[in-house]
Amino acid sequence: MEKKGLTIDVLTLFPEMFRPVTEDSILGRAAEKGLIDVRLTNIRDFSNDKHNRADDYPFGGGGGMVMMADPIFGAMEHVDAKARKVVYMSPRGRILDEEKIKELAELDSFVILCGHYEGVDQRVLDYWDAEEISIGDYVLTGGELPAMVLIDSVARLIPGVLGNEDSALEESVYSGLLEHPQYTQPREYRGMEVPEVLMSGHHQNIALWKLEQSLRLTKERRPDLYKAFIAHRNDKNEDGTKRFNKAQRQVIDKVEEE
16 A cells, blocks of 8 residues: 655744745645645643743753643644654754664654753653654754754655655665765866766766765765775675676775775
């Protein structure tokens, strides 16, 4: 049975931050096609405080404010989060990577909780069994920007979201290598010319050039990815054929020897 579009409920204090990202460009077009539905819930709407406060001072002292449990519980119940996967954007969480992005893209729906200030009451995370996810070893003022990164990266793996069905898995880290240099019109600009091979129309030579450039960039900038790629260069496909043909292996060997 064909998978329906992905529904993502975002719980945040600042829903207006998301609209320029989720309603325009690729995500906006994907929403129009029914491929993704990003639903925004304002946590303040579930505050019982007359001023719609959603935070208070932390027990035990310390700087900053902590988001209270009750407004978040109300928002969670509103989106029926108990039966769904809940993600909390947090600098102490697991670093977002290809494996996690693919896992989330396979779901029918999930919930993203965006913290702010000094975070959220721990009882929220415990009760709703939230998985903490980080986009890097640094701290931001809130979970909204990390949530946008997560949404965009997941959306790109949904079939039909990108113009080229293969482009998401071919580019950059998903192929195991960093992406090769890209060029467009004009052919010459201020004395800088597009590599001749890209203008040749010889598809095999172009593919080999792209592979070589990706290998060199990855070897220089991400030796960890490069080593992992090289370690599997002799792997075979499911049908028993070699992963790389003779010409590709020659390019790989050439870069490896440099």
